[in-house]
Amino acid sequence: MLFDLHCDTIMRIYDDNTALETNDYHISTEKMRKANSLAQFFAMFIDMGEVENPYVTCNEMIDVFEREVALSKYVFKGTAPSDIKPEQITGIITIEEGGVLQGKMENLIHFYQRGVRSIVLTWNYENEIGYPNYQFTHQNKGLKPFGIEVVKKMNELGMIVDTSHLSDAGFYDCIKYSTKPIIASHSNARTVCGHSRNLTDDMILALRDKGGVMGMNFCSAFLDGSKLSKVSSIVEHIKYIKKLAGIEVLAIGTDFDGISCDLEIADISKMDMLVHALEKERFSADEIDKIFYQNALRVYNEVVVD
Numbered sequence: 001m002l003f004d005l006h007c008d009t010i011m012r013i014y015d016d017n018t019a020l021e022t023n024d025y026h027i028s029t030e031k032m033r034k035a036n037s038l039a040q041f042f043a044m045f046i047d048m049g050e051v052e053n054p055y056v057t058c059n060e061m062i063d064v065f066e067r068e069v070a071l072s073k074y075v076f077k078g079t080a081p082s083d084i085k086p087e088q089i090t091g092i093i094t095i096e097e098g099g100v101l102q103g104k105m106e107n108l109i110h111f112y113q114r115g116v117r118s119i120v121l122t123w124n125y126e127n128e129i130g131y132p133n134y135q136f137t138h139q140n141k142g143l144k145p146f147g148i149e150v151v152k153k154m155n156e157l158g159m160i161v162d163t164s165h166l167s168d169a170g171f172y173d174c175i176k177y178s179t180k181p182i183i184a185s186h187s188n189a190r191t192v193c194g195h196s197r198n199l200t201d202d203m204i205l206a207l208r209d210k211g212g213v214m215g216m217n218f219c220s221a222f223l224d225g226s227k228l229s230k231v232s233s234i235v236e237h238i239k240y241i242k243k244l245a246g247i248e249v250l251a252i253g254t255d256f257d258g259i260s261c262d263l264e265i266a267d268i269s270k271m272d273m274l275v276h277a278l279e280k281e282r283f284s285a286d287e288i289d290k291i292f293y294q295n296a297l298r299v300y301n302e303v304v305v306d
């Protein structure tokens with residue numbers, strides 16, 4: 001089974017007016033069924049440089065998600081731990097860009113009520129919450145006062161704080177202020193690939209100690225800086241992180257439909273390629289299950305309330 005912590009498929013469906021059930025993207029219902037998918041975080045990705053009103057666009061994307069799950073025989077919207085069942089695929093709404101809140105706590109509550117259960121606090125722009133780690137420009141700038149309030153309110157509501165894209169100092173503020181496990185839904189190890197989107201060893205250990213997880217991102221720029229996303233590079237990150245911090249901190253956050261590099265794992269239906277590669281490296285079935293879905297499920301069950 002698979003619990004993937006990040007994809008941008010809804011943005012594609014929204015932009016192209018296409019469908020989730022069948023399409024030529026990295027993720028469709030058909031492909032998720034082949035992957036034996038248990039749960040999928042569907043990010044409502046907002047590029048604040050492209051949209052006029054991020055709050056409005058985000059709501060329109062959620063409308064598209066709702067439309068697509070209503071049409072599906074296999075994918076159901078999940079907002080609570082008890083919604084996740086092995087006999088179905090549970091789609092969970094997340095937001096990638098805390099700027100959609102426009103600095104208002106009532107908008108956080110609005111999106112919670114619409115079913116959003118996790119927010120990537122920043123993308124590549126500064127917003128009311130904090131600063132991105134884009135090109136390390138804001139590496140040492142922490143959360144803003146509103147960001148600290150957002151983290152606390154997310155804890156209270158039962159929403160997962162997602163630190164991918166956030167500045168390093170912002171990450172440490174989330175560790176400091178969150179009373180619940182946090183995640184980096186689609187980030188790899190910076191020691192293996194020195195990109196600002198990846199986590200340092202110290203951050204990985206802090207994340208582990210907080211009970212959180214990091215989802216392995218398939219974007220080649222964050223794997224090894226090449227043009228091709230290779231299975232061997234994903235395995236390299238997994239091996240490194242396991243040795244550093246243990247198996248419990250590892251998860252999957254493919255970034256499918258948000259990445260444009262060439263991919264050995266061409267879409268989500270081909271996830272067994274990673275299973276086989278890990279088996280070859282003597283990962284046990286138990287460890288592979290933890291990486292593929294159990295660790296992510298553990299955090300979801302701990303943070304999100306029934």
Ligand SMILES: [Zn+2]
Pocket residue numbers: 096164165186258
């Ligand atoms: Zn992203």
